[in-house]
Amino acid sequence: MTVLVFWGLILAFCISFALLKWNDLKYRRKRLPRGTMGWPLFGETVDFLKYGPDFMKKQSAKYGSVFKSHILGCPTVISTDQELNRYILMNEGKGLVPGYPQSMLDVMGKTNIAAVHGSAHKFIRGSLLSLVGTAAIKDQLFPDIDKFIRILTNNWDGKTIDIQEKAIEMAFYVAFRQIIETECDLIYKAFKEEFDKVATAALSLPINIPGTNYYQGLQARKNIHKILRQIMEERRASRKTHNDMFAELIGNEKSRYRLTEEQMFDQIFTILYSGYETVSINTTMMAIKYLHDHPKALQELREEHLAIRERKKPDEPIDWNDYKSMSFTRAAFAVKVWPHSKMTCMCSRFLIPKGWRIYVFTRELNYDPVLYPEPYTFNPWRWLDKSLESHSYCFLFGAGGRLCPGKELGMVKVATFLHYFVTKYRWEEVEEVEILKFPRVEIPNGLHERVSKY
Ligand code: HEM
Numbered sequence: 001m002t003v004l005v006f007w008g009l010i011l012a013f014c015i016s017f018a019l020l021k022w023n024d025l026k027y028r029r030k031r032l033p034r035g036t037m038g039w040p041l042f043g044e045t046v047d048f049l050k051y052g053p054d055f056m057k058k059q060s061a062k063y064g065s066v067f068k069s070h071i072l073g074c075p076t077v078i079s080t081d082q083e084l085n086r087y088i089l090m091n092e093g094k095g096l097v098p099g100y101p102q103s104m105l106d107v108m109g110k111t112n113i114a115a116v117h118g119s120a121h122k123f124i125r126g127s128l129l130s131l132v133g134t135a136a137i138k139d140q141l142f143p144d145i146d147k148f149i150r151i152l153t154n155n156w157d158g159k160t161i162d163i164q165e166k167a168i169e170m171a172f173y174v175a176f177r178q179i180i181e182t183e184c185d186l187i188y189k190a191f192k193e194e195f196d197k198v199a200t201a202a203l204s205l206p207i208n209i210p211g212t213n214y215y216q217g218l219q220a221r222k223n224i225h226k227i228l229r230q231i232m233e234e235r236r237a238s239r240k241t242h243n244d245m246f247a248e249l250i251g252n253e254k255s256r257y258r259l260t261e262e263q264m265f266d267q268i269f270t271i272l273y274s275g276y277e278t279v280s281i282n283t284t285m286m287a288i289k290y291l292h293d294h295p296k297a298l299q300e301l302r303e304e305h306l307a308i309r310e311r312k313k314p315d316e317p318i319d320w321n322d323y324k325s326m327s328f329t330r331a332a333f334a335v336k337v338w339p340h341s342k343m344t345c346m347c348s349r350f351l352i353p354k355g356w357r358i359y360v361f362t363r364e365l366n367y368d369p370v371l372y373p374e375p376y377t378f379n380p381w382r383w384l385d386k387s388l389e390s391h392s393y394c395f396l397f398g399a400g401g402r403l404c405p406g407k408e409l410g411m412v413k414v415a416t417f418l419h420y421f422v423t424k425y426r427w428e429e430v431e432e433v434e435i436l437k438f439p440r441v442e443i444p445n446g447l448h449e450r451v452s453k454y
Contacts, residue, residue: 027068027075029353035059035068035078043070045205052437056080056361071359072101073206077352078359085360089399101357104202107217108273109266125405127257128267131245132275132409138320140243141178141409145416146317148174153420157453160430162446163288164281170417171280175272181244183231191227194220195272202273221269228265245271271406279410281441283333284417289447290332291422292429297332297380302422302454304328309423318419329415332380425451 023037036059038044047055048071056078059067065081079085100114108114113124130136152170172192177184201217208215232250235242249264259267291298308322352358397404404410421427430448435441 023070027070032352033066033068033077034063037068037070037075041073041207042205043073043075045071045073048072049203072103072203074102074357075353075355076357076359078361080361082362085362086399088358088360089362089402091400101203101206103204103206103214103217106206106214107198107201107221108269109221109262111260111263112266113270121401123257124263124267127259127263128270129405130257131248131267132271132406134408137409137412142320142323142412143317144178145174145413146319148177149413149416149420150315150317153417153424156425156451159451160448161427161451162448164285164443164446167280167284167288167417168276170284171413172272172276174413175275177244179245179268179271180231182240182242187227187231191224194223194227198224198269199273199276224269225265228268229261232261274404275406275410275413277441278406279413283410283414285443285447286435286441287332287414287418288421288427288449289433289435292427292449298422300328300380301332301418305419305423308419318416322419323412323415326415326419328380329418330411333411333414422454424454426454427451 019040020036020038023040023043026040027037036044038047044055048069051058059069059078060080066077066079066084068075068077070076071078079088100108105112105115111120111124113121113128116124132141149170152166172195173188176188176191180187197213197216197220201213201220204213204217206214208218228246231246235247235250241247246264246268249259249267291301304326308318308325312318397407427449430450433443433445433447435443
């Protein structure tokens with residue numbers, strides 16, 4: 001029996017070694033950086049998703065700041081080199097074509113902003129900015145965001161609140177209601193369930209067999225299309241007017257941004273996906289956490305918001321001018337942002353073979369001691385210096401032609417949440433929490449705060 005186990009182990013070792021070697025040889029090319037390709041089909045996806053930044057650190061210590069791997073179903077060159085990252089982000093169009101993981105492209109749609117280039121990208125981006133850009137925020141979106149957040153944060157005195165849950169509700173529900181207002185409450189629950197499957201599938205291995213996240217994401221995408229198509233047909237059949245983004249998309253027949261049905265639906269996926277975890281967990285929740293841990297910063301931020309309240313009647317909403325006056329809040333924002341969980345990948349026709357991707361890993365940049373002294377100290381004051389915000393290595397909202405079009409909208413939502421939360425309440429953490437930071441930021445059991453009146 002022991003002998004059998006021994007030979008079994010030897011055999012398993014030999015097969016594993018042969019498979020790893022075979023996969024490595026399969027992807028060997030001239031002028032590619034060093035690195036390992038992992039297992040056939042799966043590559044190193046499990047290590048990448050499980051260990052994230054530590055995986056990058058380990059591999060770059062072994063193979064250099066630019067190395068190769070196989071993640072999320074695609075051979076990939078990972079760049080942690082900030083000079084190269086900046087070059088890539090700023091040079092779309094000069095032989096560099098942006099791309100995203102296959103699974104993300106499949107569930108988010110072929111006409112999604114992330115999937116299109118050149119003039120098609122300009123067109124889709126223009127349409128998106130007409131929906132979520134500064135003009136739309138000032139005229140339509142801000143009053144609605146203010147009203148919802150005021151109601152959401154009402155009556156929390158004496159309660160234990162899961163900030164993670166509320167931040168998600170704030171980011172997703174508000175975005176959803178601004179897209180589809182009239183039918184929102186009727187379909188919200190079913191829609192959100194399907195959308196969560198799409199979001200999970202976006203960062204998964206593209207294996208299309210029943211049971212996989214990817215398969216479920218594709219099914220959920222179809223179900224969402226059904227829901228949207230039904231609403232569109234009902235609206236077209238009725239004479240009622242609607243005042244939301246969907247109405248703008250459907251009724252845009254005479255405007256310069258006239259979209260096909262597929263493009264409209266993909267825009268909806270984009271707004272919901274891109275403004276979801278970035279706004280909710282990555283910033284709002286992390287802001288509350290950091291402010292709790294740094295009373296001096298909280299005090300300065302609170303003073304800024306109390307000064308705004310003093311200029312207003314008790315229930316008067318805040319507006320664009322108030323938001324623009326929140327200089328410390330905007331600075332605090334810069335330190336607490338966790339970059340997008342989605343990947344920026346690009347293919348270069350010079351060094352990287354066709355079909356490969358480059359993963360531009362900018363996350364560690366915020367922690368570079370050369371660029372930012374004491375990078376691990378929560379120090380919003382350093383961002384009050386404007387030159388830092390416009391620093392050439394600052395990719396908090398991406399860079400170049402792919403700079404985040406939802407930057408102001410995202411910041412407005414977080415700033416409004418902070419405004420009502422810090423002027424109405426103080427808060428205490430109920431328990432110590434563990435924050436998972438990759439591939440998405442998450443506190444597995446939520447961030448529970450004991451809230452009392454300020
Ligand atoms: C505070 C929250 C936000 C942060 C920190 C953030 C951050 C970023 C970053 C770093 C990128 C570049 C990503 C890359 O190159 O892969 C980006 C792109 C993008 N963001 Fe945001 N974002 C936020 C909110 C939003 C919101 C609310 C929307 C809603 C419309 C949005 C829509 C997008 C889109 C569509 C892109 C892709 C742009 C393109 O390819 O042209 N973001 N964002």
